[in-house]
Amino acid sequence: MAIHEKSLIRPENLKTHDNLVLDGVNVSVHWSTFIQSRVVTDYNEAMEEEIAALPGGEHINRCWQCGSCTNSCTVNALNPDFNPRYWIYLIRTGMESELLRDKDIIWQCISCNKCTYACPRDVFPEGVMKATAHWLELKGHTPKSKSTLFDEEFTAQVVATGKIEEGRIIRNFFARTAQPLLQDWLVEMVKRVARRLPFKQGLMMGWGAVFRPRTRKWAKASAAINEYVHEQEARNRKALNLE
Amino acid sequence: MNKYQKVAYYPGCALEGTGHAYNSSTKAVGKALGLELDEVKDWNCCGAMEVKNVDPKVQTYLSSRVMAIAAHEMKAKVVMAPCNGCYHNLKKAEYDLANDEASRQTVDRISKKAGHETYQAGSLETIHALDWIKDGIGEEELKRRLKSSLKGLKVANYYGCMYTRPRHIFPEKDQGPGSESTSQPHFMDDLLAVAGAENVDFPLKTACCGGAHTLSDSDTSTQLVLNILQAAEVAGADVIATECPTCHSGLEMHQVRAEKVLGTKTKVRMLYFTQLLGVALGVSPRKLGVHENVSDGLALLKEKGIA
Structure with missing residues (x-):
């Protein structure tokens, strides 16, 4: 009988033979497909x-x-x-x-x-x-994802000033991920808004934002968070046996 | 006096940026209804999804600082956050501080070094703008104050993820009649129905718009947004009512992106629920920031004879 659920098996584990004779019996037609047995030896117990x-x-x-x-x-x-x-x-x-x-x-x-x-x-x-x-x-299996780069940019701003400014995040994120800022869909979006309020274009995307929003009395909180984050980073690396 | 009559107000970063219109319309609706807002002094970012991903306890601290100022410095009993992200994070911090010793210790340590009182769980009630209007005014009083009606406007109410999930940080929800439901939320439906809107049967009320990866995984977000927009159109909606600046700008952004990148056009417009309520309360669309939206809600309201 042929194997009907081939879609459930990875192609590289399916062995088919055009001509196969086993113990003098030609099994080339129906019985020529085998699933390679798998032995897992590289368990990562940690x-x-x-x-x-x-x-x-x-x-x-x-x-x-x-x-x-x-x-x-x-x-x-x-x-x-x-x-x-x-x-x-x-x-x-x-x-x-x-x-x-x-x-x-x-x-x-x-x-x-x-x-x-x-x-x-x-x-x-x-x-x-x-x-x-x-x-x-x-562990170095993957580079930092775009999502991680975005999170880092966002967090750095919050820790530094207590708040975020969306335009700055978008600019820095696109620069870090080597993407052009003038993507046609972003430009189109700004255009649609600008049609109705040209003077507020900068406000909407933050592109023209000159002043950076800040939380007052933030310096001590910023230092305390930084200290904690560094401690946690060291702790995480240790837990993963990275030195 | 009603405990929601005067609340501490936490607008959050987005409402000072892309969600500017949500900020002005929330304030305008409060004013029209005689509800008072007292902005939290020197507030900071709640930590959003991004800081939580870097370290959840830093997010807990950030949210707790906002609550510490509201509860201990301003002596407020209730803080209201219109942004789903802020609302969610304050609720999450409240839950963690009440239930997790390690979170309590971390927050206490950073608060002491930052030089302010540590927020004590249970000192403050965090509510959403929907609770504020629904429980602070109620449907009957809202009806009495209406100046016009949203009659003829078909609305799909979109609540998003952060308003209802995960369930354990919202202990007041799913508590029977009168309470909000986490699987079938209805507070926005209730308010807009009073204002005369026709709520359509919308199956994706709490679907995800992909807001967390709106720029880092844009193709996924565009697809998720397109599902929401198309489902709303199939349900017959003219408008998707929103209650979160991230969802709102995500829907608007990826509506344009779907058009530009995939060539798929959708016509449904996005309006904050506070903009819709504001119109029914007789506030001018300009004061509600309707012209700041990317999708042209004003043209639609005019076409329907509402504004």
Whole structure:
């Protein structure tokens, strides 16, 4: 009999033979397809503990694999490869090489918290996705994602001044990710607003913003937050055995 | 006196930038209804999604500082945040400080070094602009104060993610009749129905607009926004009513982007619910900042004979 569920098996693990004779019997027609057996030898036993040590990953051990997270996931509806339930399984069983196949999409979690809402075990899958994305970056498996670069730009501004100014964030983020600021859809948007209020164009996008919003009496808070953040960064690196 | 009559007001960063019209329309509606706002002194960013991603406890501290000023310096009992992100983060900080010892210690440590009193969980009630109007004025009183009607306007009410999820940070929701629902929120529907709008049956009320990655993963956000816009149009809506500056600007931005990048045009317009209420309360569209929106709400209101 032929294998009907080939779509469930990775193509590289399917071995088909045009001409195959086994024990003198020609099996070339129906019995020529085999699934290569798989032996996992490279368990990373530290992976679950390391991800659990990063903010958001604390409760990964509660998962009992019901799949409510993947079922409710916004990103999964757009891309079926985005599968939080499966990734939690891989992390908990230490199957690092399997997890790394999806390393470039894990950061795409949009933090809608539908998974956290649905999870019957309070795993906080949204936090686990963030912890996993950070783990991949800290371990050097992926470069910093655009999302991380955006978060860093945003956080640096908040810590420095207590507030953000959207125009400055957009300019700096586009510069850091080497994207042109004058994307035609952004230009079109500004044009549409400008038609009705030319003098406020700068206000809307912050492009003309000369003054930077600041929180008064912020210096001490800024220093205290910086100190804490540096401490946590060192702690996270240590938990991941990075020196 | 009604406890929402005068509240501490936390506009947040977005309302001083892209959400400027939400700020002016919230204030205008408050004025028309006789509700008072007392802006939190020297407020800072709530931490938003971005700081939370870098370190959740820093976000908890940032939100707690705003609450510390409102509760301990201004002696307020209630703080109102119209932005879903700010509202969500204050609620989350409240929850973490009430339930997590490590968060309490971190916040206490940073607060002491920053030189202000540490916020104590339970000192303040955080509400959204929807609660403020729904419970501060109520539907009957709102009806009495209407100057005109949104009659003939078909509205899809869009609440987004941060107003209802995750459930555990909103202990007052899902508490039976009169309370807000996290699965089928209805406060905005209720208020706009009083103002005469025809609310359409909109299945994506709490769908995600992709706001967290609006610039870092634009293709995903455009697709998510397009789902919302098209579902609203299929439901027959002229307008999507919004209650969050990030959702609102996300819908507007990616409506244009879908048109430019994917060639998919949608006609539905976006208006803040406070702009719609304001119009029904007789405030001029200009005062409500309707002309600042990217999608041309003013033309639609004129076409319908509302403004």
